[in-house]
Amino acid sequence: MILHRDQPPEGTLRDWVDARAAEGGDAFVFSDGSGPLDWQALQREARAIAGALTAQGLSKGESVAILHPNGRAGVLAFYGVVYGGFRATMVNLAAGQDAIAYALDHCDARIALVHDSVAEVFKAARPSRLKRMKDFSATSALHSIDPQDHALLMYTSGTTGQPKGVVHTNASLLAGGWTTAVAHDLGPADRALCVLPICHINGLCVTMMGPLVSGGSVAMCTKFSASRFWAQADAMQANWFSVVPTIISHLLHSTENPSKATMARLRFGRSASSALAPDVQTAFEARFGVPIIETMGLTETAAQILSNPLPPAVRKIGSPGIAFGNEVAVLGADLKPGPPNTEGEIAVRGPNVMLEYLKNPEATKATFTQGWLRTGDLGRKDADGYLFVTGRLKELIIKGGENIAPREIDEALYAHADVIEAAAFARPCKTYGERVEAAVRVCDGSTLSNDMLIALCVEKLGRFKAPDKIHFLPELPKGPSGKIQRLKLLDLTEAA
Template identity: 30%
Template sequence: MSEQELTIPRVLARAADADPGAEAVVDGAVRVTYAELRERVREVVAAFTAAGVRPGDRIAIWAPNGLRWIVTAIGAASAGVAMVPLNTRYKGEEARRPLAKSGARMLFVVDGFLGIDYPALLGLDPATGTVPELPDLEAVVTFNGGERPGVTSWEAFTGRGAEVPVEDVAARMAAVRPDDIADILFTSGSTGVPKGVLSTHEQNLRTFEAWAGRTGLRRGDRYLIVNPMFHTFGYKAGVLACLLRGATMVLQDVFQPEETLRLIEAERINVLPGPPTIYTSLLESPDRAERDLSSLRLAVTGAADVPIALVRRMRAELFPQVVTAYGLTESTGTVTVCSVDDDDEIIANTSGHAIENVEVVVVDGKGEPVPAGTDGEIHVRGYNVMRGYLDDPDATAEAIRDGWLVTGDRGRLDEHGNLTITGRSKEMFTVGGFNVYPAEIENVLLRHDAVVESGVTGIPDERLGEVARAYVRVRAGRSVTADELIAHCRERLANFKVPREVVFVEDLPKSAAGKVQRAALKDL
């Protein structure tokens, strides 16, 4: 792609011009071609214009995978507006933090997903139609519901755009530049305090053009997007990669093995990326033998250690091609990717080599590169390194040093440049493909009046890869049960963050400075 093409509206236009009648999105009974997708995106650009949302503003999406999620995200990018996706499992407090930090002017939700009233969970005051803690938030738009105080329907939102001249919409889309911020994905990091990662159009498109080339995604593929689109894996390696290749996006809002198997057969799915837990569930499903899965060609996985036995079984029973990769939000989602031609051992034991025009080094404690096969800290340099953290120059300077992204992950390179991950980023662990940060859970535990201090770590789980275990020291003279603490966390945290186990201890391992040493918790 030329530099002028490195914007999301231009990539959409290219896909629509190349094959306007090709299916772009399948969302349940709704089927949309690339030509129709472009028209729907233009309607959203017009609606943002009518609503007074200007280039450089931010909007947020707090909803499951769906056609309107895609149209809103691409519409925002095509209007020069940065999109902030929110995890659908967030509770109100968790969602308010990135909304406040980003200053999002509009929020898009689905009413009743998983039985949740998202505006009410956010703290919307029905009397005033506002969220007192979010003064920048001017409107909440529901993808699927009707009008009520403080909530606008999708039809009313898009209807306002009918008054905007077509020429103005086209001019606005043409004005988007490759170095404009396209999205802000929030990651808590080791502190549990949300930090917004700034990524541009050019970074997203160059990174996932490289990803698509390495994995072998191609025009005409039918890609099942079951990874949530609020995550890099679902949005960037899903929606944007499909736009770049002109592939069909088949959507599933919540992973359920039986429904996934049905969709694979009914929609003749070729490509199904996801964390290892998805493939384990599909392989073990009693419904698998009843479905025709012969269309499957490609799996792309990562986000957890991938057992070589699983890779071999996936290749033998589901996919001719299996690929593994490594990345983080601060690297626009991708650093290294295996090739579809690599053997089982390389795919299962490494995360492949760096994508084109990106450098990876492994360094010692002094920042000096170490020999092949030696463990150290992973540093990354290239076009995929984030522009920085939103309004946080200190955190940005800590993360990016002399142009190198300090990942906090540990690993080693082999003589061919393939990277093996040996440690988690800043004590993070992964639950079913979702990143979990101990500090955030510990902060919630400390809000219980019986807890004096706690430490959290990940422990192996057959289904999810890892789950949280909390080690808790109880305040003198107080008593509390494990079930009570788990319930306390469940009220305040997304399900995947809630500890599955609580271990009561008399003391926690600490450094000389008095900091809890999470790495030593498992030895208790």
């Protein structure tokens, strides 16, 4: 099957796996030394898993829970489930027992594919109806499937309330890979370095679906390691990577450097999941000589909705870019797209948008407005079509009736070279309603103090927006992708 730049992929994931198998070539290489997995072997093993699942009497579109870390077995579990026409339910292993138990119960799965390393986690969290499948000897003819059949169920991080189960079809999941492939001009010669967990939409759609539809391959690591990142990129011959801002900051503060061969091979690095501070991006590019492409995506949109173009086209530092493969608008108070440079809620529509929230019609209805999926992010679009994210509705700090975007404060803090992680947040206050505080992680040996960082923010933002207090933490709380979970900081710093 051929990737068309001007239209989303047709068919199902099964169709695309079959097409890649017919072409041949490597699909995955792994950092754990398990050996390469070519498309023909992937097809053969995925088909076997699919046949065994079908023999269990599962209906088309039924959930199959997958509890696997990054690796060969996890890749085959995912492809085996979707190849059979079932709904791959990717369980976030870092979410904690309560969240795992909720997902396993809510998804209605009867069968789970579980890696030995997380067997005890599964045992502690599983509902009584859910069985771990170990015997794959029985087989059955596969269900017929079509593009609109369910393919993926992934739970949002649930920073407030219970997580929501995002349902993607074969069509929307493939379209998610297509938006990445089109934006980054991916082709058969490209190999993605995957260090993000495949139970997260970035790891799954960007670094797995992108190569599937473009004909490329994946270099998969078990997890991110700042000390091994460049060596892994070199050993597995990757020429692009997708990470999150915290990883870029950790690499910047690491003593490790890529080899000249690695630097020459890398076409670009990709940043997503949260805003990338301009000072961090500029410093990274100056040190390593690798262009960073800032992007934006959501679980609900099978990852990417916006991306900066590749060099030599214009990249606007501080913006996640322009729309590729979908439409992105800024909605005004009337919930209609507004004129350029007007702040409002960012919304998206296109082939990569989710089908629904599983068993939650109220949330599904509230998320869609006149065909647009509302993201909950605030922003503005300039005259060239570049989006600038100004905040998140749930994270805005409202001090004395004035809206303050935490991102402004984050970027001021990241301007200091000793700051590795930073996040501003609101604390209730009798005088102003809310006051500004922030949490940071600094590099070892730093002599930074509360007063020094507050003074930096006052210089850049003024006294009103500057934090009243800075909390120095050994680590900021993060979700499965490495995105800082800002809303957890209030409770985490309560006694400080």
